[in-house]
Amino acid sequence: MSAAMESARSASAGPELDVVVVGAGFAGLYMLHRLRGLGFSAKVIESADDVGGTWYWNRYPGARCDIESIDYSYSFDPELQREWQWSERYATQPEILRYLGHVADKHDLRRDIAFSTRVEAARWDDDASLWRIRTSRGDEIRARFYVMATGCLSLPKTPDVPGYGRFAGESYYTGRWPHQGVDFSGKRVAVIGTGSSAVQSIPIIARQAAELTVFQRTPNFSRPAFNGPVTDAKKAAFDTDPAAYRAAARLSGAGVPLEPGLVRAFQVSEAERLAKYEEAYASGELLAFGAAFADILSNPEANATVCDFLRGKIRSIVRDPETAEALSPKDHFYGTKRPCIDTSYFETFNLPHVRLVDLRKDPIASITEQGIDTATRSFAFDVIVFATGFDAMTGAIVSVDIAGRNGLALADKWADGPKTYLGLTTTGFPNFFAITGPGSPSVLSNMAVSIEQHVEWVGRCLADMREQRLDVIEPTPTAETAWVQHVNDGAEISLFPRANSWYMGANVPGKPRVFLPYIGGVDRYRKTCDEVIRRDYLGFAFDGPAGARCNDGVVCRLQPDVAMLLDALAELGVPPMESLSVEDARRFVIASAALRPPGPEVGEIVDGELPGAAGGLAYRLYRPASPGPHGIVAYFHGGGWVVGSADSDDPLCRDLCVRSGAIVVSVDYRHAPEARFPAAVDDGFAAVRWIAANAAMLGGVPGKLAVCGWSAGANVAAVVCQLARDAGGPAIAGQVLLTPATDCDFTRASYAENGDGYVLTTALVRWFRDHYADPADRRNPKASPLRAHSLAGLPPALIVTCEFDPLRDEGAAYAAALAAAGVDARHLPCRGQIHTSIPMVDVILSGAPARQEMAAALRRFLAAP
Numbered sequence: 001m002s003a004a005m006e007s008a009r010s011a012s013a014g015p016e017l018d019v020v021v022v023g024a025g026f027a028g029l030y031m032l033h034r035l036r037g038l039g040f041s042a043k044v045i046e047s048a049d050d051v052g053g054t055w056y057w058n059r060y061p062g063a064r065c066d067i068e069s070i071d072y073s074y075s076f077d078p079e080l081q082r083e084w085q086w087s088e089r090y091a092t093q094p095e096i097l098r099y100l101g102h103v104a105d106k107h108d109l110r111r112d113i114a115f116s117t118r119v120e121a122a123r124w125d126d127d128a129s130l131w132r133i134r135t136s137r138g139d140e141i142r143a144r145f146y147v148m149a150t151g152c153l154s155l156p157k158t159p160d161v162p163g164y165g166r167f168a169g170e171s172y173y174t175g176r177w178p179h180q181g182v183d184f185s186g187k188r189v190a191v192i193g194t195g196s197s198a199v200q201s202i203p204i205i206a207r208q209a210a211e212l213t214v215f216q217r218t219p220n221f222s223r224p225a226f227n228g229p230v231t232d233a234k235k236a237a238f239d240t241d242p243a244a245y246r247a248a249a250r251l252s253g254a255g256v257p258l259e260p261g262l263v264r265a266f267q268v269s270e271a272e273r274l275a276k277y278e279e280a281y282a283s284g285e286l287l288a289f290g291a292a293f294a295d296i297l298s299n300p301e302a303n304a305t306v307c308d309f310l311r312g313k314i315r316s317i318v319r320d321p322e323t324a325e326a327l328s329p330k331d332h333f334y335g336t337k338r339p340c341i342d343t344s345y346f347e348t349f350n351l352p353h354v355r356l357v358d359l360r361k362d363p364i365a366s367i368t369e370q371g372i373d374t375a376t377r378s379f380a381f382d383v384i385v386f387a388t389g390f391d392a393m394t395g396a397i398v399s400v401d402i403a404g405r406n407g408l409a410l411a412d413k414w415a416d417g418p419k420t421y422l423g424l425t426t427t428g429f430p431n432f433f434a435i436t437g438p439g440s441p442s443v444l445s446n447m448a449v450s451i452e453q454h455v456e457w458v459g460r461c462l463a464d465m466r467e468q469r470l471d472v473i474e475p476t477p478t479a480e481t482a483w484v485q486h487v488n489d490g491a492e493i494s495l496f497p498r499a500n501s502w503y504m505g506a507n508v509p510g511k512p513r514v515f516l517p518y519i520g521g522v523d524r525y526r527k528t529c530d531e532v533i534r535r536d537y538l539g540f541a542f543d544g545p546a547g548a549r550c551n552d553g554v555v556c557r558l559q560p561d562v563a564m565l566l567d568a569l570a571e572l573g574v575p576p577m578e579s580l581s582v583e584d585a586r587r588f589v590i591a592s593a594a595l596r597p598p599g600p601e602v603g604e605i606v607d608g609e610l611p612g613a614a615g616g617l618a619y620r621l622y623r624p625a626s627p628g629p630h631g632i633v634a635y636f637h638g639g640g641w642v643v644g645s646a647d648s649d650d651p652l653c654r655d656l657c658v659r660s661g662a663i664v665v666s667v668d669y670r671h672a673p674e675a676r677f678p679a680a681v682d683d684g685f686a687a688v689r690w691i692a693a694n695a696a697m698l699g700g701v702p703g704k705l706a707v708c709g710w711s712a713g714a715n716v717a718a719v720v721c722q723l724a725r726d727a728g729g730p731a732i733a734g735q736v737l738l739t740p741a742t743d744c745d746f747t748r749a750s751y752a753e754n755g756d757g758y759v760l761t762t763a764l765v766r767w768f769r770d771h772y773a774d775p776a777d778r779r780n781p782k783a784s785p786l787r788a789h790s791l792a793g794l795p796p797a798l799i800v801t802c803e804f805d806p807l808r809d810e811g812a813a814y815a816a817a818l819a820a821a822g823v824d825a826r827h828l829p830c831r832g833q834i835h836t837s838i839p840m841v842d843v844i845l846s847g848a849p850a851r852q853e854m855a856a857a858l859r860r861f862l863a864a865p
């Protein structure tokens with residue numbers, strides 16, 4: 001056949017393989033095995049001359065895993081689990097490489113791996129619906145599916161050190177260590193970097209070298225691994241029931257069966273906190289500090305207690321105080337740069353031939369032929385070890401020339417940061433999968449667990465497609481955009497974005513600053529991926545002999561912390577409030593209030609009584625710490641006019657007080673069914689008149705009064721504004737209405753869309769309204785302020801609505817009606833929030849921006865002339 005005919009034949013031919021997988025590490029090996037088991041033809045392309053991936057390349061001295069080997073191993077083969085015994089808690093690189101070699105032999109994987117072969121380009125052929133994969137051997141492979149199993153930390157970054165390349169002595173890179181090893185005996189050695197690779201290698205290099213100089217830009221949190229034989233307890237936990245053990249790992253946050261911290265750091269005494277940290281330290285477990293308390297990775301003050309504790313440990317080990325200080329991390333929160341566990345790392349700096357150069361004080365001016373010049377000194381070396389890290393998560397993927405539909409280059413698509421659906425797939429690149437790709441838990445988890453989950457998901461997906469006679473899959477733009485948003489939402493409520501870490505791409509000059517992994521946890525993530533399949537591959541479009549079809553949609557629509565809250569409530573099995581008696585409902589509200597974080601400290605809290613419409617009403621005043629007088633906010637709590645009190649809304653009132661700088665007076669109006677409509681609003685109006693008249697006595701500025709309320713309390717606040725307008729006073733500077741009840745009409749869409757499953761249900765709204773007002777009264781504007789004859793002349797307003805709230809549409813309608821009546825009204829819709837989430841200070845962190853907006857509005861109203 002002529003070359004032209006051959007090329008024409010190949011251009012029109014179908015795939016020769018079902019799947020090409022790139023990489024023969026943990027992920028690629030299992031992917032191959034899984035695909036074979038499902039009856040797919042597959043080939044792995046690997047640039048190294050053997051299996052192992054990361055464990056093939058990272059042969060630097062001291063390299064070992066830092067998730068216990070029992071956990072950091074495959075679970076798919078029960079026989080392998082029984083026969084392979086790890087010699088240490090944290091196995092060395094050679095042992096892990098032997099393990100992967102054993103797996104390859106046991107399952108006869110090598111025969112389908114092309115070693116010493118690199119993928120040079122991969123192009124999607126839209127006409128033939130396949131990938132054309134060109135390799136360094138000059139061949140082209142046509143495959144229906146293309147899987148990148150290239151690892152998250154596999155492309156070493158080129159050291160961005162001035163003078164790089166000039167050094168005439170020996171240079172080594174931890175991520176590309178020579179197979180024959182390196183003999184440091186009698187040599188003057190420099191190590192640049194103090195990340196995990198350096199922390200592991202420095203103590204070993206120090207044992208051989210004549211002199212060791214460590215160049216540190218950012219000190220890292222590390223602590224002893226207490227490595228040794230696998231503990232009896234761990235072995236027993238695993239051996240007793242390996243399947244249950246693995247199941248617990250899969251249903252954990254990080255892929256290791258570890259009790260999650262449910263209590264917040266400041267919910268216990270300092271002594272208890274320190275005891276917990278000593279326990280975490282002694283455990284030698286990488287994840288123990290992150291799991292010590294629920295808020296370590298989200299609350300700066302809680303995290304600071306870990307940082308203080310670990311800095312104390314460093315000071316207790318390192319004898320020279322200046323070196324100890326330089327080794328103590330201060331510029332990032334614990335865990336926001338990948339922490340380490342070590343063997344004698346800090347002790348190494350007590351050795352007489354080891355010294356530390358703090359590059360923050362004395363930066364590298366240039367690498368020279370003889371060694372390294374810093375701003376103030378010149379060092380001569382025989383060897384420089386670059387432990388300068390990787391272009392993490394995206395580097396290895398975009399370094400291959402991958403082009404999707406219409407020749408779109410993946411590197412271009414991801415130029416501003418990776419965009420994926422589930423961290424597995426990306427639009428414009430059909431039949432492309434990235435194992436532990438960006439936007440999946442990956443590096444925040446035990447990789448073995450995350451790899452197995454992805455491999456199994458891809459296997460299942462391909463098998464389902466085959467069964468349904470489909471051969472092209474691609475995520476929809478809607479699903480991808482929403483997933484990217486969801487990944488960012490998770491990052492936003494954590495401390496991670498504050499650090500200059502490789503998680504943020506900050507270690508590679510010019511790389512966009514984007515949080516790369518998914519923080520939601522492997523348990524939640526697994527459930528989400530399973531849900532996508534259960535909902536008929538939600539967010540994916542398919543094509544093939546069976547025809548084209550698209551199941552567009554978004555799998556995670558709630559804010560991550562709101563979703564976690566709903567899961568926790570579902571687990572508690574709390575009965576619906578409308579099934580309780582009023583007394584039990586009130587008891588329940590009081591009991592749950594006692595379990596919450598208290599909210600911020602304010603200057604002063606005073607309980608008092610004011611005259612209501614029919615007798616005394618309790619109030620609670622929150623005074624800012626700043627010197628007064630202050631503007632005043634009359635606040636009305638939520639609770640459907642039936643339940644609630646100053647206690648139930650206490651954290652929100654504190655938060656509003658601190659953020660707005662105003663006095664907040666939380667008024668305990670009368671409740672139904674004892675005092676039905678219009679008792680609550682009459683009390684509200686009476687209270688506002690009294691507060692206005694007594695502003696100076698309360699420490700406020702006379703004439704500077706705003707109102708605020710949540711839910712039924714926002715209904716009271718809205719009605720009070722109308723009553724004050726109609727009565728000619730008192731003057732109200734503004735109204736902030738959080739998820740207000742404004743109408744009695746249950747036909748709005750939000751009642752159908754969000755009527756069940758988001759705490760406030762349609763049934764509960766009915767229960768509240770039935771207790772509060774007779775049907776004949778419900779259309780009265782004092783019950784349904786949206787029905788007022790006119791809304792003109794009302795105070796400026798901020799109306800906050802939540803996406804998953806039955807009351808959403810009546811809140812939005814009130815904002816629109818106010819604006820239509822010429823009122824300065826702003827509507828703030830909160831994406832992914834539910835009726836009850838915004839008031840949950842220090843629990844729903846994603847509600848903080850809305851709380852801030854509410855306080856800013858109050859500040860603005862009270863500052864207006």
Ligand code: N01
Pocket residue numbers: 064065066067153159160161174192193194195196197198200215216217218338359387388389390443502507
């Ligand atoms: O890389 P790193 P790594 N001038 O990026 C410094 C995994 N891993 O290879 O922080 C001076 O963490 C850089 O300084 P700074 C693990 O997930 C696991 O050590 O950017 N210094 C930093 O100190 C880990 O997190 C194990 O200011 C420069 C260091 O080099 C990830 O792989 C073992 C510099 C790089 O640290 C990466 O670890 C090893 C410059 N121009 C790795 N450029 C296990 O135990 C960079 N640095 C399983």
